[in-house]
Amino acid sequence: MAEEMMNNKQIILKHYVEGYPKESDMEFKNNNIKLNVPEGSNVVVLMNLYLSCDPYMRSRMKNLEDSYVESFTPGYPITGCGVAKVLKSGDSNFQEGDLVWGMIGWEEYSIVTPTQSFLFKIHDKNVPLSYYTGILGMPGITAYVGFYNVCSPKKGETVFVSSASGAVGQLVGQFAKMLGCYVVGSAGTKQKVDMLKSKFGFDEAFNYKEEQDLDAALKRYFSDGIDIYFDNVGGKMFDAVLLNMKLHGRIAMCGMISQYNLKKTEGVHNLLCLIAKRICMKGFIVSDHFRLYSKYLEMIIPQIKGGNIVYVEDIVEGLENAPKALVGLFYGRNVGKQVVMVSRE
Amino acid sequence: MAEEMMNNKQIILKHYVEGYPKESDMEFKNNNIKLNVPEGSNVVVLMNLYLSCDPYMRSRMKNLEDSYVESFTPGYPITGCGVAKVLKSGDSNFQEGDLVWGMIGWEEYSIVTPTQSFLFKIHDKNVPLSYYTGILGMPGITAYVGFYNVCSPKKGETVFVSSASGAVGQLVGQFAKMLGCYVVGSAGTKQKVDMLKSKFGFDEAFNYKEEQDLDAALKRYFSDGIDIYFDNVGGKMFDAVLLNMKLHGRIAMCGMISQYNLKKTEGVHNLLCLIAKRICMKGFIVSDHFRLYSKYLEMIIPQIKGGNIVYVEDIVEGLENAPKALVGLFYGRNVGKQVVMVSRE
Structure with a gap:
């Protein structure tokens, strides 16, 4: 040869x-x-x-x-x-x-x-x-598995997504809207925040960099608390979300971009909320779920072609x-x- | 009248x-x-x-x-x-x-x-x-529900219990042994540590107050990691356990006695382990599970009378x-x- x-x-x-x-x-x-x-x-x-x-x-x-x-x-x-x-x-x-x-x-x-x-x-x-x-690769399956399997979402529930304009976040938000959830996202620029609402159909969005008090920001959008948190960032946002979870809420731990570059990760102080609120928190790795890929494609490709999901x-x-x-x-x-x-x- | x-x-x-x-x-x-x-x-x-x-x-x-x-x-x-x-x-x-x-x-x-x-x-x-x-009241149902339902234990798994000689811990340890698990407990005095092994049948036990490095202590007893952590204490022990969990491990969050008296709870730094190790962590409150009480009594009373469980x-x-x-x-x-x-x- x-x-x-x-x-x-x-x-x-x-x-x-x-x-x-x-x-x-x-x-x-x-x-x-x-x-x-x-x-x-x-x-x-x-x-x-x-x-x-x-x-x-x-x-x-x-x-x-x-x-x-x-x-x-x-x-x-x-x-x-x-x-x-x-x-x-x-x-x-x-x-x-x-x-x-x-x-x-x-x-x-x-x-x-x-x-x-x-x-x-x-x-x-x-x-x-x-x-x-x-959307048709790793971040897509991540959003799919993380939202549908790890979060066990139900119609009408309240969903918060951090890093919401990212590869995974934008999909989680749209999946949640498709299911009839109330969805709020956070991102780090005005442009991204605008995009969350105008492009991806989030009900509300905010710029976490402009919030002095993340707890107060979350309370503004979730007066009755959060059923599902799809966490892409960890750290301070995670801690603030714990204070705002509803009873029997679920947290999918997908990644912690806010922590990856720190020598020592920030301490999380509000874990007691997990007990009081009977929260289930799960970390997951997408490669464990690749067997669902073809099923995911069957679902997502028609949604893309039909214009129901944007990316x-x-x-x-x-x-x-x-x-x-x-x-x-x-x-x-x-x-x-x-x-x-x-x-x- | x-x-x-x-x-x-x-x-x-x-x-x-x-x-x-x-x-x-x-x-x-x-x-x-x-x-x-x-x-x-x-x-x-x-x-x-x-x-x-x-x-x-x-x-x-x-x-x-x-x-x-x-x-x-x-x-x-x-x-x-x-x-x-x-x-x-x-x-x-x-x-x-x-x-x-x-x-x-x-x-x-x-x-x-x-x-x-x-x-x-x-x-x-x-x-x-x-x-x-x-054992026949709230701590008993707590141990029962927390271990069997929240932790989904399997024969042969490795189990760690903190505050292990307490009302709940001593039962969790014995339930785990009954199922054929390897069980280690921590407590705060020599007398309690001895009791864990001699009275409750834990495989190993240690005095957390005498350990400079909790991570090292856990590695001593769990060279291949921990499948199940029944957490009664929170704080530093919780953080050290996160470093030692096995893939697909489970953590039942029952209480955090180490944190209740602090003005500000200790920060937990190792939550990233939850993702890498696909951990499921659940808080629970026993009163949600009182419907299981009569079933629990049916199981536990013969065990007490038969001397299989001590209290x-x-x-x-x-x-x-x-x-x-x-x-x-x-x-x-x-x-x-x-x-x-x-x-x-």
Whole structure:
């Protein structure tokens, strides 16, 4: 088999990161890659199209010992969810020309072993391909599983979503509205807050950065309390929400973007509310629920095509801009799901 | 109907309490009481026998606004669970001479309205009557519901119980052993730690006051992590446990005795573990589950009579000693369930 040696631009993590990540923690580098499948191997050779920037990736920039995710390896490319095209395949589930999404490298070409990681074939191409990094990918299943399964929502309940304009939050809000819930979201800029109401149909929204007293802000929108809190941020907001939960409320713990860059996480003081209010609080990891993916697609694709669900992405072009995009997540610079376009289809 | 005016000694809460409660926050007082049921009333007149000292009573010494329990009223007797004898009854469910347990006053005689509070008739008297303040009363159902329902335990799982020699903890530990779990408990004196192993059959036990590093202590006993944590204390222990939970672990939040006397509760920093480990954490209140009481009795009474379950009480005699007994709870002075005997049967 002829070996094609190609130039492969990559985003390398230079070292483990403390505090807020900086662009200079990453390096844009040229490497070479042989785009071939060795005899007897089941690897798949991919040309990468879109990369997903997700908050959980911050954890992987640390030296993790005992975590559900693996640390990135300093000196090697960052990895994350992305959309790609199959160039060659040693796995009978994938053919040349297939479009896929799954765990790929932050680079132009990746060679992955589908049995060691995860790679889903993309069947429906009548939607923007980038959606497979978001609403049709990991954040989508996260919102679906987190809201419907973890929160056990009922029509008419009151729902609060933090980081509500993000990849997951915007979907949770829309799912809750579809079910007939009252939904309030928080975000960090006026533009995002406006978007929550005008674009995603949240009943109310507020800018948490402009609130002196988060407890008071929540009481303004939830005079009778919160049945469901979909937590994407942790920290002070979480503590304020505890004071405002209703009896038998449910909290889905999806992520804690406010805490990832702190050396010591903020202390949460109001856990006694969990007892008094009989709250059920659950952490979950989307990859445990991938078996629900096809069921989710059956539900969501018609909703997208019918215009019942909207999805806002923030797409930057060029792999070289990926570090800036990833760093921007932690400053809330993205408006909607942050995606990096590596190559046009 | 002839009115019997009687002397009625009472324990009065003098004022709302800040910090650790003191005996001087309460007052031993003589009052008069008419031991009669007014025409058409459904009250029940009780002679009180045993009073229960429970950690949650600390909350009721505060001015609570929005809680699952009501504040005590300064100037009036403290109320709590207790065992009593029916002297007169306006409620057809209770007859003169019945023994009952339920919410009564810290006084010699109480007049209660069973429909407004709760009062259970005691059917089985071939056990110590004081047990109806503990293993056969509220702490018993708490341990039963909290362990079997909230924790969803399975044979062979690893269980950690804090405040393990207390009314609830000693039962949770024994239930877990009956199911074939590995059980470790923490307590605050050598005597209690010894009792956990020798009397209640815990696999291991440790004195949390002698541990510099609670995380290290837990790792010593749970090298592969904790499946179930039955939390009676909150605070630092809770935070250390979070670091040691297993994937898909469960935490029952029963109470937080370490936090009740603090002006500001300690911050909990390790909640991110709930996500990484997919933990389910639930607060619960025993009174929501009283419907399971008769089922619980059917299970537990044969176990007591058969000697499979033991129960340790710390009984002080005399209503005048009740304040000291209650205060002692928060210093861990009691060994086993703290009970006050008001009157011999």
